[in-house]
Amino acid sequence: MANIIEIKGLTKTYHNKKALNNVTLTIEKGKVVGILGPNGSGKTTLIKILAGILRPTGGEVFIDGNRPGVTTKSIISYLPDRNFLYDWMNIQDAINFFKDFYADFDENRAYELLDFMKLDKNMKVDSLSKGMMEKLNLSLVLSRNAKVYILDEPIAGVDPVARDQILDAIINNYNEESTMIITTHLVRDMENIFDEVIFLKEGEVYLLGNAEALREERNMKIDDLYKEIFGA
Amino acid sequence: MRKYMKYEIRGSYRFILGIIAVLLIASTIIQYNIYKASYNVSTSYEATGIRAFTLFISILAIFGAFLSTFLYIVGLFRKELYESRGYLTFTLPLTGHKILGAKILVGVIWYAIITLSIVLYNLFLATVFHGSTWIQAIKRLISFLGPGTTTSIIISSLIISLQSTFLSLVLVYLSIVLSKVSIKNKKIGGLWFVIFLVLSGLTSYLIIKISQIFPYYLDISNLKILHYYDVFPLTSITGDIGRIFIYGSNLDGYINIFGSLLELLFIVLGFLATGYLIEKKIDL
Amino acid sequence: MLFNENLPIYIQIMNLIKKQIVKGELRGGDKLPSVRDLSTELKVNPNTIQRSYHELEREGLVYTQRGMGTFVTEDEEIIKDLKQKMASNLVNSFIADMKSLGFSLEDILSIINKKIKEG
Numbered sequence: 001m002a003n004i005i006e007i008k009g010l011t012k013t014y015h016n017k018k019a020l021n022n023v024t025l026t027i028e029k030g031k032v033v034g035i036l037g038p039n040g041s042g043k044t045t046l047i048k049i050l051a052g053i054l055r056p057t058g059g060e061v062f063i064d065g066n067r068p069g070v071t072t073k074s075i076i077s078y079l080p081d082r083n084f085l086y087d088w089m090n091i092q093d094a095i096n097f098f099k100d101f102y103a104d105f106d107e108n109r110a111y112e113l114l115d116f117m118k119l120d121k122n123m124k125v126d127s128l129s130k131g132m133m134e135k136l137n138l139s140l141v142l143s144r145n146a147k148v149y150i151l152d153e154p155i156a157g158v159d160p161v162a163r164d165q166i167l168d169a170i171i172n173n174y175n176e177e178s179t180m181i182i183t184t185h186l187v188r189d190m191e192n193i194f195d196e197v198i199f200l201k202e203g204e205v206y207l208l209g210n211a212e213a214l215r216e217e218r219n220m221k222i223d224d225l226y227k228e229i230f231g232a
Numbered sequence: 233m234r235k236y237m238k239y240e241i242r243g244s245y246r247f248i249l250g251i252i253a254v255l256l257i258a259s260t261i262i263q264y265n266i267y268k269a270s271y272n273v274s275t276s277y278e279a280t281g282i283r284a285f286t287l288f289i290s291i292l293a294i295f296g297a298f299l300s301t302f303l304y305i306v307g308l309f310r311k312e313l314y315e316s317r318g319y320l321t322f323t324l325p326l327t328g329h330k331i332l333g334a335k336i337l338v339g340v341i342w343y344a345i346i347t348l349s350i351v352l353y354n355l356f357l358a359t360v361f362h363g364s365t366w367i368q369a370i371k372r373l374i375s376f377l378g379p380g381t382t383t384s385i386i387i388s389s390l391i392i393s394l395q396s397t398f399l400s401l402v403l404v405y406l407s408i409v410l411s412k413v414s415i416k417n418k419k420i421g422g423l424w425f426v427i428f429l430v431l432s433g434l435t436s437y438l439i440i441k442i443s444q445i446f447p448y449y450l451d452i453s454n455l456k457i458l459h460y461y462d463v464f465p466l467t468s469i470t471g472d473i474g475r476i477f478i479y480g481s482n483l484d485g486y487i488n489i490f491g492s493l494l495e496l497l498f499i500v501l502g503f504l505a506t507g508y509l510i511e512k513k514i515d516l
Numbered sequence: 517m518l519f520n521e522n523l524p525i526y527i528q529i530m531n532l533i534k535k536q537i538v539k540g541e542l543r544g545g546d547k548l549p550s551v552r553d554l555s556t557e558l559k560v561n562p563n564t565i566q567r568s569y570h571e572l573e574r575e576g577l578v579y580t581q582r583g584m585g586t587f588v589t590e591d592e593e594i595i596k597d598l599k600q601k602m603a604s605n606l607v608n609s610f611i612a613d614m615k616s617l618g619f620s621l622e623d624i625l626s627i628i629n630k631k632i633k634e635g
Contacts, residue, residue: 032561053322053516069511074325084319088243100235101324167559172552174562192525192560212524212564220522 004029004148004179005050010059012045012203019045021203022059029147030176032193034211035183036222037200038230043183044081046200047152050181051078064147074102077146081153081183083125083133091121094140104145109173113139117165131162138166142173149180155189163189191222199229236326236334241341247304248342251297252349258290258297259354265290267361294350301346305339306404306424313412318516328511332405332503339401340394377484384453385485391452392477392487395495402502403431409509435498443476443491450487458486525560529568537577537588538599544590548578 005027012020020042027033035043048054049061052068063072085094091114098105114121117135128136138154154170155163171193174180184190191197191211198208206229207214211222218225265287312318321331358366374382407428415423447460463478463486476491536542548554551569555562569586572578576594580586589595614624 032563048516051323053319053514055513055515070325070327073323076323078319078323080316080319082316082319084316086239086243086317086320088246093242097239097320100238101326164559168556171556171559171562192558192564195561195563212526212567215522215524224522 002029003027004064005181006060006062007046008060010046010049010061011057012042012049012054013057018203020049023200023203023205024059025198025205025208027179027181027196029179031195032174032180032182034187034190034194034197034222035181035200036185036187036197036226037183038185040202041200042203043200044152045203047078047150047181047183050148050150051076051080074104075147077102077141077144077149079137079141079149079151079154081156083137085125085137087126089125091119091123091125091136094125094136095121098140098143102144106143106145110139110143113143113169113173116169131158134158135162135165135169138169142169145178147178149178151180151182153183153185155184155186167193187226188221188223194222197222199226201229233326233330233334236324236331237338240334240338244304244308244338244342248301248346251301252346254293255297255346255350256353258293259350260357261286261290263354263357263361297346301342302404305335305342305401306408309335309405309408310424313408313514313516322510322514322516327507328509329503329507332507332510335405336398336401336503340397343397380453381484384451388450388452388477388485388487392492395492395499398499399435399495399502400432402499402506403428403435406502406506406509407431409506409514413509413513413515435495439476439491439494439498442494443488446488446490448489449478450489450492451484452487453484457489525564526567526571529554529558529560529565530572533568533572534577534598534602537595538602542588544588544592544595546588547584548586548588550585 003026005025007023007025010020010023011018023042023046035046037043045054049056050063050068050072052073061068064075066072085097089097095107095110098110099107111121114136117132117139119132119136119139123132125133125136134154134157138151141149141151151170155166158166167189170180170182182190182194194211196209197211197214199206207225214225215221220228312321324331377385408424410427411424449458449460449463450456451458460478476488476495478486478488533542533548542548548569549557551562551565554560555565558565569578569580573580573586576591577589577598578586579589611621611624619627
């Protein structure tokens with residue numbers, strides 16, 4: 001199968017501190033890939049480089065054959081680990097915004113997802129709770145027919161009901177034509193949706209592989225493997 | 233880019249409306265005071281004191297309104313670079329030049345709207361307070377200048393003020409981006425202002441220098457190029473040399489060609505550099 | 517649903533469906549839930565569900581009709597075999613466990629007989 005993402009020797013340094021060190025990996029089209037690691041392991045740095053808002057210090061990144069830039073931004077649907085909507089918007093404004101800028105945005109799907117998430121389109125963005133905000137942002141991001149979805153910590157800090165809704169939305173919107181990259185440190189809640197997992201430890205790839213193969217080989221759940229790798 | 237401008241406008245129009253409201257109120261107070269003073273209606277010492285105070289506050293308000301618009305534009309852009317809204321803006325499939333172009337155009341539009349609304353409102357107030365004498369005075373001025381000079385003055389001052397507004401905005405954005413690219417830390421917030429002062433000083437100095445070296449001026453009314461001494465044939469005063477815009481003895485206006493072209497070059501270069509930095513160098 | 521065993525998820529899902537077949541909750545010719553539905557219900561990657569169905573098909577327990585879905589085999593023999601296999605798997609692991617605790621086959625038999633008599 002074709003590789004949608006190729007990363008070679010990727011390094012990112014902040015003030016002499018290496019956030020990513022010589023990361024090399026490829027991601028196949030149509031896979032759900034989990035990038036696992038505790039805070040500070042380099043997950044968000046890696047994702048921000050893919051999203052085109054952080055520049056590599058060294059190495060190369062190709063997304064569908066292109067270096068991060070305007071072209072890759074048009075095929076990547078990115079959910080940051082924070083609210084990114086403008087504070088003056090209501091939900092309808094946010095939908096219009098996505099419709100205006102992303103040719104692959106499916107407005108009807110957005111309304112379906114909002115309905116599923118029990119969000120009203122007249123709600124003001126700055127009046128939403130953390131969980132509602134996460135659900136809104138995810139609804140917008142999943143309403144694009146993007147080649148690559150990048151979700152940074154989609155279930156961090158939300159209540160169990162919201163978490164289930166978010167997981168459902170992610171699974172329902174998965175299709176073989178697109179690739180999903182999801183970072184999380186909440187491995188137990190998410191491990192069943194990954195095809196592949198990549199363990200990042202202190203900016204380096206510690207282990208990567210097919211999730212089922214790893215379960216078979218190590219005779220343990222990915223969650224237990226995570227605890228073994230990062231546990232005290 | 234037009235789409236992005238739409239959202240820039242939607243995000244800032246409330247603030248701009250507020251600014252315009254402040255300006256109109258201040259204008260009313262100033263004009264009222266001028267009116268009272270010119271007719272000498274109230275003579276009590278106390279009343280004059282209060283009037284002087286409100287006059288002072290109103291002039292301050294106009295100055296403050298322009299300054300806060302400037303700072304507001306700066307603040308909005310700094311939010312994009314240092315806070316989470318940049319995660320939306322800079323992941324849009326738009327080039328850095330389109331994002332920057334939209335922001336600058338919206339800035340120019342806001343300044344134009346603010347200026348225009350003050351000018352028109354003050355003309356309106358003048359007619360209210362002074363009636364037809366005011367209109368007569370303007371008519372006399374126009375007939376004195378002649379239609380050619382009037383349009384040329386309006387067009388050349390428009391060109392000059394647009395150019396300087398564009399340059400200031402380009403330099404503001406360039407300074408903010410440069411400070412972001414060089415130092416990641418938001419705490420050193422004043423750096424952009426230091427860069428802005430240096431860049432503004434440098435560009436103005438070069439524009440003045442080139443205008444002094446090449447004192448050739450364009451007469452918009454007939455598109456003739458004149459030397460400084462053609463404008464002021466009988467004077468030996470050279471104090472005005474180096475100004476990018478000069479008034480002749482009949483209030484006719486002339487633009488220094490090389491100064492203006494250099495300013496244009498700075499606008500283009502600044503724009504290209506800033507757009508490039510936004511697209512290729514910024515780390516959020 | 518929680519997957520607690522340290523087995524690959526696809527095997528756990530296969531076992532789940534096998535149990536439903538043996539218990540008669542799924543009968544010969546019954547349609548299995550679509551990959552997407554089951555994937556949502558179990559909150560498991562659709563590729564994993566697909567793999568379970570694939571493996572079940574290889575074992576002859578289900579068959580796929582293009583555009584229609586996946587169905588439980590109507591071959592009674594295969595289902596009977598599955599029952600036997602599951603029973604013997606259970607018994608085998610039970611015996612192995614008992615042996616590891618030091619019981620002989622005779623002990624095991626008498627314990628079972630006693631249990632059955634007690635009802």
